[in-house]
Amino acid sequence: MKLRPFGSVPGPRLLALGVTAVLGACSGKPVGGLPATAASAPLPHPSSVSHASSAAAASSADDAANAARKTAFVPPAESTIPEGPYGDMVRLGRAIFTHTRENAGAYVGNGLNCSNCHLDAGRLADSAPLWAAWGMYPAYRKKNKHVNSYGERLQGCFMYSMNGKAPPLDSKELIALETYSYWMAKGAPAGTKLPGAGYPDLPKPAQAPDFARGKTVFESHCALCHGADGQGQKVAGAYVFPPLWGPDSFNWGAGMHSVDTAAGFIKANMPFSRGGSLSDQDAWDVAMYMDGHERPQDPRFTGNVAATRKAFHDNPNSPYGTEVNGHLLGSQPMKK
């Protein structure tokens, strides 16, 4: 089967996708009490002065991509995490978030940390920040067809993005992650999608995302860190740069396996520290390249790739169960 043409994306894609459900996209809608997007009402921001001083180096694409960042909710400074048992739980949550295997190893089945996809320890706008996710639950999710608590949402990350097991809802690990999120969202309005939530929605590309073009982008802009084979780079046994596919990466059930989600993340955040520098087309193409490689099986696998696609990935943005670069994705999933 060929990947179906783009342009016929169903509306509620956010809910249909995995990792990024609420974290999905930035509508840029001004929210009461918060600054509007930069385009409609530029506001001074603590960082904007020094940012401007480096403007010579920054392209206008950088600025466009960072519009949400400049006006987004600013989570509390880490120096304000209090002493005592509550603060200890916040700190444990942060430690799990940034060093996931070290601190929640029983539930992790790959080489990733939460902070690989949620940059700056979950604080960065347009990188699915925790402060924007916290206030959006409980929420109905199409992915599992019921109302999910925030804890259940986190369980999903462990099962799919971390290719592991769901920590019990009353486990120390989940409570620590909830405490960390709650602390970070202090002062953010709940129940409304904040600017900078999820990953930005990229406009549809002029040309359908293409594996071969994506390979060229990968080689020139990604291989430096992620390696020519996309398997990341380690120091003393631990990944410094995460693997993008293969046995140690996220599985076929993770939201990042969707080309639109990956393209939005990549455009806003990659190359690392140079977010906004790729063209939209390059971001789509390289997302297709990344998601056009085998990775661990979707844990909901029914025993048949086509049936699994139909049940869980019936979406033009999912390459699962389609043929890419001469290979039926999902037919030879990676095992540890």
Place this chain on the structure above:
Amino acid sequence: MRTAAPFARLAGMFASALLLGWSPLGAAVDASTLANLGDAHGVAPCASCHGADGAGQAAAGFPRLAGLNGAYLRKQLDDFASGARENAVMKPIATALDADERKAISDYYAKLPIPAVLAKPATENSKDDSPGALLATRGRWSQQVPGCEQCHGPGGVGVGEHFPPLAGQSDVYIRNQLKAWKQGTRHNDPLDLMKHLSAALSDNDIDEVSAWFAAQPLSARGATP
């Protein structure tokens, strides 16, 4: 002083080089001779600045070379020669070496053991929440600056051929590099990664983060595989 290699040893090596038929006009000089004696085209011995053991000289801003990745070292020599990394001292030296010599001397330094003297930094490590520590470990994302460790590895031990170690370099050297990127005299970094983040750092940031890395013990957190 570690830069003053014992004269007798140098003289002995010089003599054996002559015995082995090394001539002033001969082509490639072997790496250890080049490192310790220089060559006949006027290239000063690397050891006179970078130390006999390749540990560098902290106060002078001469970097450690011992144990750095060979491909990284070769790239730097190429960049000095091409001017992508402007430096009045290293340019004539790099230019005088041909491609084979650059490769040989890079491999030589890559294989040198990490000097024991670097395992224990001269300066005290600052607190985990000092400005330098925060830049090194967490960065400043409001300006798209990641934690330095996220590219240079935990404690700055270095990652592969593209991300050199910062641990084991002196604060003077690290500071000089960040300023060189800021001023545009070093413009050899892939994807402009260092140029971008250096532009966001104030002089004070640079002092703080350089001091933090200079205080990292080299062996404590593991080495690049």
